[in-house]
Amino acid sequence: MYRLRFHGRGGQGARVASKVLGTAAFLDGYYAQDFPLYGAERRGAPVAASTRIAEEPIMERGVIPEPDIEIVMDETLLQDPLTMPLSGLKPGGIAIINTTHSPAEAKAEYKINANVLTLDITKIGLDMLGMPILSTLAGGVAARIVGLSEDSLTEAVEKVLSEIITDRNLLDKNVAAALYCFNAITPAETETETKIEIELKTSDTSKKKSSKVISLPFEPAEVSSPAINATGNTPLRMTGNWRVFRPVWNYEACTRCMICVARCPDGCILVNEDGYPYPNYDNCKGCLICVEECPTSTLGKVMEVHAKNEIE
Ligand code: SF4
Ligand code: SF4
Known part of the structure; x- marks a missing residue:
């Protein structure tokens, strides 16, 4: 099983990103869960969303305390002590960060002890959509990393966004932006403690679809959303x-x-x-x-x- 967590800010589209990924996985023949976690609706507030992908029915529920892959859609969250988006990331897991930094720079800047991939998703969003709404772009990046197909990503973006927007032109732009990010992110082979295999060395769609997804033991939900630590603060x-x-x-x-x-x-x-x-x-x-x-x-x-x- 792959466990992924998206971290963004209200309005950036973390919830939709997790849904695009889950839908693409489903269309590729996997079982999938996707769900958000956020408190009161506040644009700009930290938001988390998660996706599980497996070859077998997924019995696990609740938040994902130890993800294999983290997608940080807003790098300022990395310096927020109440959010800590990389908490619980499995050793050998992957942190994908929306930043202008290179992976080496991001690792040094944020003192990250994990595999890091970077892409300036905000710039791509502004260039291709004219706005910093990054849902389909982050979904495209994640779909590439877990080895889903372009066809399923395209269909997932169409399906998920058609429930939200009616502007065909904007929907087409989102499909294009998702595919751009899918192909722009540089895949990396990684190995978690649980020997999750990721076959990302090729752009051959048929090979990517064969990526092995294995089951991991159930883990309890221990990570929650940012807490209010005192009244009136x-x-x-x-x-x-x-x-x-x-x-x-x-x-x-x-x-x-x-x-x-x-x-x-x-x-x-x-x-x-x-x-x-x-x-x-x-x-x-x-x-x-x-x-x-x-x-x-x-x-x-x-x-x-x-x-x-x-x-x-
Ligand atoms: S003109 Fe614009 S900036 Fe000035 S007070 Fe009115 S809303 Fe505010
Ligand atoms: S001042 Fe800041 S918080 Fe207030 S409406 Fe403008 S952008 Fe939003």
């Missing part, structure tokens, strides 16, 4: 590290209508003595609702993590 949670994009103000066009202040779900837009809004970046989680709601061109956004390009 929300302001202490520096959700500014959740951001992919940062809202920025251009006061020349600001009419001081206060719509952004009213719409911010976290109340982190303040007003200065001249009546202009300004953000508390310690707590601004980067949901960009303020950018959407601003009736003028006052508010724009810049990429926060490994910023290379100003967007707008």
Whole structure:
């Protein structure tokens, strides 16, 4: 059995990624489970989702405490002590990280003692979809790593997304982006403690479909979602590290209508003595609702993590 965990932030699509992978595995003839784990709906909050894939019926239930493969869709999570996305990763397992770093750089930067693969999925999402929603892209990466076929990945993306979106053009772009990621990730042969075999040395689809999936003993669910450790500590949670994009103000066009202040779900837009809004970046989680709601061109956004390009 393969056990995979996706870690992302609310809005990035970890849940859909796990579903795309599970659906592709099912279409390839395997048994599959996929399920998310998150608390109250909060865009930008840490989210986890899991997928199990096996040749036999899967009797195991619950969260996956010791995954074989982790897909980290937001690298800032690696520095979040309440999330710890790589906790429990089996020795010899694979961590796939969405980053601009090379695998060696990521291992050194985040002190990771595991096999690491990297791909700048956010850039691919922005280039191909025009948005940092990474569900199908991460699903494509994971499908390649566990040895599923391109055909099943394509069908899975079509099936899962057609339940969510009606825009055919966007759906086609997602299929293309998933396949791009499927072929862009560099496979690696690995061996976990339990001798899981992964045949990834070829791009030959028929050979990839023959990857061996074996059963492992049941393990209890011991890992849960990030916990609230004390009452009234929300302001202490520096959700500014959740951001992919940062809202920025251009006061020349600001009419001081206060719509952004009213719409911010976290109340982190303040007003200065001249009546202009300004953000508390310690707590601004980067949901960009303020950018959407601003009736003028006052508010724009810049990429926060490994910023290379100003967007707008
Ligand atoms: S300031 Fe804007 S981007 Fe930040 S949390 Fe508030 S609405 Fe979201
Ligand atoms: S919504 Fe736009 S125009 Fe209105 S106060 Fe906020 S930034 Fe200024």
